[in-house]
Amino acid sequence: MQMEKRRLIILHHCPGLTIKALQNLLMKDPTLERLYTMKPSDIASYFTTTQKQAQSIYHHIHNNNVSQLLSIYKEQSILPLTIWDKDYPALLKEIYDPPVVLYTKGNQHLLKTRMLGIVGARLMSTYGNHSLNKLIPPLVKEKFTIVSGLAKGVDISAHQLTMEMGGNTIAVLGSGFFQIYPKEHLSYAEKIASCHLLLSEYPPYTPPTRWNFPQRNRIISGLSEGVIIIEAKEKSGSLITADQAMEQGREVFAVPGSILSETSKGTNALIQQGAKLVISHHDILEELCSREMIKINK
Secondary structure (H helix, E strand, O other): OOHHHHHHHHHHOOOOOOHHHHHHHHHHOOOOOOHHHOOHHHHHHHOOOOHHHHHHHHHHHHHOOHHHHHHHHHHOOOEEEEOOOOOOOHHHHOOOOOOOEEEEEEOHHHHHOOEEEEEOOOOOOHHHHHHHHHHHHHHHHOOOEEEEOOOOOHHHHHHHHHHHOOOOEEEEOOOOOOOOOOHHHHHHHHHHHHHOEEEEOOOOOOOOOOOHHHHHHHHHHHHOOEEEEOOOOOOOHHHHHHHHHHHOOOEEEEOOOOOOOHHHHHHHHHHHOOOEEOOOHHHHHHHHHHHHHHHHHO
């Protein structure tokens, strides 16, 4: 493994180092070579960080063994993928704030397939389940890989149904691989890792926090050509994913629902705001086809 990649991975494990700070380090020192020769005071001055953060970075990069870390990951079949690697997903690299390191476990080839995100309510209704059963089988038949977040409700059901239909699925985590959340989905995570793909921007020992999940959502949308919202309340994490998808220039698809249902308020509002109303997989395919034609004509 090239030296730049090893430096980035060890730095990526530095406690308290935000994505923005890490991107700033890379912008000023793309190979991270200069960083490794600096004293804490130099780091603080050159990279515009606090003395405390500079001291933490210095201590971390000079007192951690990247070879030992990578050996542990190799034993667990975890493969880090940096933004410099040729296998880094092209669509994800286009977003405003792509993860500089992705940790993968499973079939990395799925990152080269056509992907669609599916997210929705954790308290999925019978209607939401019927919607998944109507949409996923034909999308699997069209060879789309289904991307979701392993959460309760719509997410885990989307993973399950895709696997049952013989399709491929990617689970994007809001924690590290050694801290699967929710814990009751550990068996699903293991199955996805063995036959499909687990993905996280968080180092494997990272516990889940409430801030990780909105951050995680941008990866679900960033990997995908479009995101399908099955059910969502008026204030929902799924709507955050939809907002990020729109900011990233991705298609947003929403399944309409009853005006009497709390879990349809979010999806109905998305449709009012311009999301594509979806009543069958044909609506999704037609929109993606039209988008592709516009690109070609440009």
